Amino acid sequence: MLDDTDRRLLRQLLADPAAATGEIAERAGVTPATAWRRLERLAEQGIIRAQEAVIDWRALGYEVEVSLRFSLDKTEPRAFDDFIAAARGVPEVIAIETFLGRVDLRLNVIARDMRHYQEIYRSRILTLPHIADIEALMLISTIKDAEALPI
Amino acid sequence: MLDDTDRRLLRQLLADPAAATGEIAERAGVTPATAWRRLERLAEQGIIRAQEAVIDWRALGYEVEVSLRFSLDKTEPRAFDDFIAAARGVPEVIAIETFLGRVDLRLNVIARDMRHYQEIYRSRILTLPHIADIEALMLISTIKDAEALPI
DNA sequence: GATGAAAAATCTGTGAC
DNA sequence: GTCACAGATTTTTCATC
Numbered sequence: 001m002l003d004d005t006d007r008r009l010l011r012q013l014l015a016d017p018a019a020a021t022g023e024i025a026e027r028a029g030v031t032p033a034t035a036w037r038r039l040e041r042l043a044e045q046g047i048i049r050a051q052e053a054v055i056d057w058r059a060l061g062y063e064v065e066v067s068l069r070f071s072l073d074k075t076e077p078r079a080f081d082d083f084i085a086a087a088r089g090v091p092e093v094i095a096i097e098t099f100l101g102r103v104d105l106r107l108n109v110i111a112r113d114m115r116h117y118q119e120i121y122r123s124r125i126l127t128l129p130h131i132a133d134i135e136a137l138m139l140i141s142t143i144k145d146a147e148a149l150p151i
Numbered sequence: 152m153l154d155d156t157d158r159r160l161l162r163q164l165l166a167d168p169a170a171a172t173g174e175i176a177e178r179a180g181v182t183p184a185t186a187w188r189r190l191e192r193l194a195e196q197g198i199i200r201a202q203e204a205v206i207d208w209r210a211l212g213y214e215v216e217v218s219l220r221f222s223l224d225k226t227e228p229r230a231f232d233d234f235i236a237a238a239r240g241v242p243e244v245i246a247i248e249t250f251l252g253r254v255d256l257r258l259n260v261i262a263r264d265m266r267h268y269q270e271i272y273r274s275r276i277l278t279l280p281h282i283a284d285i286e287a288l289m290l291i292s293t294i295k296d297a298e299a300l301p302i
Numbered sequence: 303g304a305t306g307a308a309a310a311a312t313c314t315g316t317g318a319c
Numbered sequence: 320g321t322c323a324c325a326g327a328t329t330t331t332t333c334a335t336c
Binding site for chain 2: 002018045048051052053059060062094100103106138139144147148
Binding site: 181182183184185188189 | 304305306307308
């Protein structure tokens with residue numbers, strides 16, 4: 001599926017996604033044209049999904065990020081779809097994850113400060129449909145760069 | 152802090168991060184030079200943290216992703232640092248988050264299948280230092296694009 | 303202090319080998 | 320997989336508001 005060159009290219013791409021293809025090529029030890037063609041193929045195969053712009057909400061004045069766990073009402077078959085559709089409409093919800101098991105869903109919510117968070121929580125979160133139970137955790141930090149990766 | 156033009160540029164960038172600056176400029180209704188200067192400034196200010204390459208682990212044969220919650224041993228002051236340092240060394244750990252409260256930490260772990268996951272869990276996770284308690288949730292999907300954003 | 307137009311430098315993507 | 324090249328894009332400069 002992936003040979004060693006692909007793996008080197010992927011590692012370089014993860015290490016410095018904004019780098020020009022030529023840069024990545026050099027670091028991976030191939031010519032730019034080769035790097036370009038291989039990265040193109042990896043994107044076609046869906047292995048490289050997309051480039052994503054990461055915004056630092058803290059720098060924009062959103063000091064609080066909370067991870068909320070939800071259990072939904074199991075008697076309502078449309079609970080999942082309704083809940084997700086509603087959650088997507090809340091601007092302060094920046095991520096939605098679904099799970100197998102007791103906990104059905106997790107939302108990440110950002111707010112300017114704790115006061116603002118309380119406001120969002122009451123007006124936008126508690127009003128989401130089919131909630132059976134909620135648990136909140138305040139997020140302190142996210143460490144994204146593993147030293148080692150499985151590629 | 153941000154004026155309306157910055158906000159438009161940010162929205163366009165989030166909507167299509169791979170687009171050329173000229174494209175983003177046009178969609179935001181400014182010239183490429185202006186777009187470039189403003190995006191540069193936003194990056195300097197740390198508001199645009201980085202471009203990130205998103206890898207589809209599933210397409211690479213990692214079918215299982217699990218979110219693990221840890222409580223650590225509160226009698227050991229170095230528990231946090233030790234645990235994080237060790238977790239960063241595990242290739243299958245692709246994200247680390249820290250929290251305020253009863254749950255101290257969350258790791259996202261990927262594996263080829265459930266058998267492989269069991270193997271990693273026993274040999275690489277249970278051997279991490281200072282664990283008091285673990286809870287696992289199997290991740291089904293992640294929805295990243297909120298329809299509305301707070302910018 | 304920021305903008306737009308245009309030039310210069312750099313990068314992307316393609317065809318031939 | 321490499322090399323060379325045309326076209327596109329990024330980044331700088333400079334005059335202007």
